Amino acid sequence: MPEETRVKVTDAAEKVSLLEENIKPRTDLPHLLVHLRERRPEKLHYIGVSFGLTLDLFRFWRKHKFAPFYIGQIPSSVTGEHTCMVLKPLNNDDVDVSGSDDSGFFTPFYQDFKRRFTRLLGSSFRTMEYKLALSILDPKINFMELESTMSTSYGFLKSINEILSPHDMERLEAYTSNLADFHLILDLVHGLAYQYFQEKLPVTLSYAQASVLLCIGLQKQDISYIEGQMKLERQQILSLFIKVMKKFHRYLYGIASKEIDSTLPRLKEIVMKPHNISVDDDLNDAAKEVEEGMKAKMEGLLNPEFLQHYAIADREADFENALQNGGGKIPSGGLISVKSSRNKMEKRGKQKESHKSGKKRSKDDHGSKSNKKKKSEL
Numbered sequence: 001m002p003e004e005t006r007v008k009v010t011d012a013a014e015k016v017s018l019l020e021e022n023i024k025p026r027t028d029l030p031h032l033l034v035h036l037r038e039r040r041p042e043k044l045h046y047i048g049v050s051f052g053l054t055l056d057l058f059r060f061w062r063k064h065k066f067a068p069f070y071i072g073q074i075p076s077s078v079t080g081e082h083t084c085m086v087l088k089p090l091n092n093d094d095v096d097v098s099g100s101d102d103s104g105f106f107t108p109f110y111q112d113f114k115r116r117f118t119r120l121l122g123s124s125f126r127t128m129e130y131k132l133a134l135s136i137l138d139p140k141i142n143f144m145e146l147e148s149t150m151s152t153s154y155g156f157l158k159s160i161n162e163i164l165s166p167h168d169m170e171r172l173e174a175y176t177s178n179l180a181d182f183h184l185i186l187d188l189v190h191g192l193a194y195q196y197f198q199e200k201l202p203v204t205l206s207y208a209q210a211s212v213l214l215c216i217g218l219q220k221q222d223i224s225y226i227e228g229q230m231k232l233e234r235q236q237i238l239s240l241f242i243k244v245m246k247k248f249h250r251y252l253y254g255i256a257s258k259e260i261d262s263t264l265p266r267l268k269e270i271v272m273k274p275h276n277i278s279v280d281d282d283l284n285d286a287a288k289e290v291e292e293g294m295k296a297k298m299e300g301l302l303n304p305e306f307l308q309h310y311a312i313a314d315r316e317a318d319f320e321n322a323l324q325n326g327g328g329k330i331p332s333g334g335l336i337s338v339k340s341s342r343n344k345m346e347k348r349g350k351q352k353e354s355h356k357s358g359k360k361r362s363k364d365d366h367g368s369k370s371n372k373k374k375k376s377e378l
Contacts, residue, residue: 046106047088052081055132061086067110068136071117073124082125118197121218122190130211130229133219141210143202157200160256163191169252176246182238185245186216192248193217203247212240 051057053071065088072083089106114137117125121133160169168188174180193213195201205213211230215221221229226237 043092044090045092046090048085049087050083050085052076052079053084053132054081055129055135058084058086058132058135062135062138064088067106069106069109069113071125071136073120115198118194118218121214122220126219126221128219130215130219133214134207134211137197137214139197139210140199141205141207143204155200156202157195157255159259160252163195164188164252169249169256172245172249172252176242176249182241189213189217190220196248201248201251203251205244205247209240209244212237213244216241 047066049061049066051061058068066086067088068084068086070083070085075082087106117136121128125133157163164172171180171185172188175182175185192201194217196203196205196213197218208230212226215226215229223234223237226232227234230237
């Protein structure tokens with residue numbers, strides 16, 4: 001306190017004591033209790049409820065638009081139930097809810113709870129009843145209105161490489177083609193189920209198919225456990241499971257096809273220009289091109305170099321050689337000989353025939369001599 005104020009308080013306390021003070025009611029004090037009609041209500045952001053988690057209770061509060069934000073992982077030692085807390089957001093000007101849905105400011109907290117609860121279904125909530133787990137997750141299983149567009153603007157899966165490799169796709173295809181057992185793809189089911197219940201895979205499923213996917217993919221239960229929970233036979237459960245995997249494979253194969261198609265080169269767009277020339281002009285131009293082609297062909301045929309290949313052999317050179325060998329004078333008979341290839345061929349033919357006839361005669365002579373020797377011996 002300032003120095004001057006301290007002095008004044010001290011002086012007043014010295015002048016007036018408690019014994020000399022005159023006590024009387026004050027008229028300017030506010031009332032401690034007022035009527036509800038006179039009091040302005042407080043601004044509430046939400047209403048919360050806590051209870052032991054059961055299917056009937058949860059559905060009751062869910063029906064009144066309460067959403068869960070906490071579920072205890074350790075069940076109660078007395079009732080065996082998990083503690084559940086739900087909230088219902090209220091309209092309030094103090095909280096900015098622009099861009100949110102009906103849940104208002106509570107939407108990001110609820111989405112975070114669903115992610116954590118989905119991961120814990122394989123450990124802390126592994127034995128939870130599948131009906132209660134589906135009610136808590138409240139997944140969207142009908143995408144009929146979005147299957148025509150299949151746009152990635154809704155937050156769907158954009159690339160297959162985010163969850164599966166090419167070898168994983170081959171295994172999934174082998175199972176959906178009835179070429180492998182379901183144990184071959186059990187390691188893939190958890191990732192696919194997590195993406196589906198986070199609404200990343202817009203595939204429409206029935207309630208029974210979604211239940212089987214939750215039990216096998218998220219809770220990692222075996223077929224015998226699901227038989228006792230869903231009261232179905234083994235073949236019925238496997239039939240529902242393979243239908244789910246076929247739908248997943250069809251959707252993922254479509255994404256992979258789009259990725260491959262986006263990497264392929266594109267053909268340039270052909271611009272079709274208007275045709276301003278008449279049909280008669282086109283025919284005349286075509287006729288001129290044909291005539292020019294025929295002229296060029298004829299010129300090539302009449303070329304001397306081309307015709308030289310087909311020239312007849314001339315005997316003038318042989319005639320001059322014969323005159324030079326004869327001393328430049330014509331013989332008295334008036335005949336000169338010119339070498340001809342034809343004469344050579346005829347001579348060669350005669351020589352071959354004479355040679356053959358000589359061989360034949362020698363054979364005959366040899367045969368006659370042998371005959372004469374045989375007769376003399378006799």
